[in-house]
Amino acid sequence: MIKSALAIFTTLLFIHAGLAPANAQTTTTAKKTIVKKPVAKKVVAKRTVTTTKTVARGSLNNREKLVRKVSVVKGKRHVSYQRVSAAPSVSPVPPVMTAGDIAGLNMTPDPLALRSNVALVVDPANSQVLFEKNSAVALPIASVTKLMTALVVVEARMNMEETLTVTDDDVDREKHSSSRLRVGATLSRDDMLHIALMSSENRAASALGRNYPGGLPAFVAAMNAKARSLGMMETHYVDSTGLSSQNVASARDLAKLVVAAYNYPIIRQYSTDPKYMVEPSGHALQYNSSNRLTSNKEWDIGLQKTGFINEAGHCLVMYTRIEGRPVVMVFLDSKGRLSHVGDATRMRKWLVEDQPKNLTRVKMVRADQG
Template sequence: MLKSALAVVTTLLFVVAGISPAQAQTSANTKKTAAKKTVVKKAVVRRQAAPKRAAPQASLDHREKLVKKVAYVHGKRRVVYQRVSAMPTVPVVPPVMTAGDMAGLNLTQDPLALRSNVALVIDQASSQVLFEKNSSVALPIASVTKLMTSLVVVEARQNMEETLTVTDDDVDRQKHSSSRLRVGAQLSRDDMLHIALMSSENRAASALGRNYPGGLPAFVAAMNAKARSLGMMDTHYVDSTGLSSNNVASARDLAKLVVAAYNYPVIRQYSTDAKYMVEPSGHALQYASSNRLVASKDWDIGLQKTGYINEAGHCLVMLTKIEGRSVVMVFLDSKGKLSHVGDAARMRKWLSEQGPQNLTRVNLRGGRADEG
């Protein structure tokens, strides 16, 4: 009833306006189609005019960049940005301060630009000092300690063929250094001495001290007594390996130790061997020298010992011949894995250029150079 009344009213309105119902319906459909086209056109315009989605830059580290990737979430295509490192990240490691650095020895300059904070070169025969740099300062000496260890073992005249066993007491729990000798490994005292001198084997040096009459405390006491007898007044030992930074000596003291140890052929031979094989408990192990110079044909080395711990830096003592002259070289607290070897080469070149007749003594203490 209501619908019929509305239809009659609508028809009357169309008649008054002069428009037929069919024309009105066509006009309505046209407007709807135009409206749809307008909406679609606006959407296209917006899509074309809208700028591409910018990658988020907020809080972006200079070492990072954003990579655009396409992902599908619940079946719908999505554009995502992923942070990636623009360059490999290297952790910043602060430089290790050695005992020499903390004492200010790194401020001492020298004409050879040595990388060692301490250096000393003396003539073996005359004890004449040829080069000196901070040589009276007592510093940690690391495995150079083993030179005194070998001297005490040799002078104790113990049975060198006696079998020694590596025990848990020989394991380094201070620096956590590695060793190729396992707990339970057995070697003769002679072999232990050989690899301790040549290859700085810590467990071998520990076993040597532990098997001294009275044990390690008596051995350390013998080390300090021997140092005093040699006039090494700036020297102090607390172990037989050098792993403790409390093992200290000055370059002048170490030069005396080198001269004393050189008197024993077994120490000369073992410290300068390039390679040596041992068989702990029947298993063959090949050891090599810790000093690459002993295998070089350019060097004539009669005795040597290297050492390294963080507090000591790289250390080297040796007796060698240069231009026919036997000289003792001591380098302590050197920076860089091969810096002590490089310093030895620079020193040899300088001594060769000076010549035995025109040699100038260089004495550096606290940054002041005295020549005479």
């Protein structure tokens, strides 16, 4: 009886303390048995500030990379390494091949290491060829086309003050090029010609052709007829902008076009202006020249036109004076946004430094022999 009372007292003591004796999992009363379970203590985790820096250590193979992780925990620096799957390699997008590249013209060497597949330098006074590279090959000429567009417009003697309206027909749906002239914008034929020559505005050139008597088909026919009259036998036009790669010509033909267009002061002025302001539908817009050489005081440029589409590369034609001597330069299918300008600068330096030899006659080996 005493032991039973002592056991009950001990059990009650442990229950009050929140514990149960190791050898007493149950408490027996006269009426029922109560099972007591141990009460788990709450564990509060201490906050740890971790800073991790991951540094790639290089490739283990084509599929895995070793990554070095640097962690700072409670002010202590820990370094670990982990293998991770490498991202699959992506093949580079191949460069767009121009028509000249496809024809193999990029394999033609020249002493100036020009980036243009085609080059021609001519003295217009006597038709002497000072430099020549693939000059008889017909290639896409991009916006150099606009020089013939200007020639046809000027020789048609149309009313230059007539207002022309940009329509949906002038929107470029072939190359999707942008334009600052919105559909519905109005400008005089004179202003359209100005920004088409100076800044290569495509919608302006399209509007000029479309507003020719007989429309664009008649205008293109007039362009091709003018080319034939100038002896441009490797030339063919299909539009007034040059956006189509079917507008083709050889450097020899373009030299003839430059000389013919140079006879018109309006084409000389409009093509060489560095900037010009127009107000289509009353909104002022400033256009800049597409040829930065027009603002370069070291150059004396009497006429110029640039051009670019993927098939043609970068193109440039100029009538300039070097050491007081008139020179026509033609560069077609050049690689790089300013490469045609760089080639012109390189050519000018070459002509000046090697005088009088270079300004007499230098003829390069051509890919179009025969």
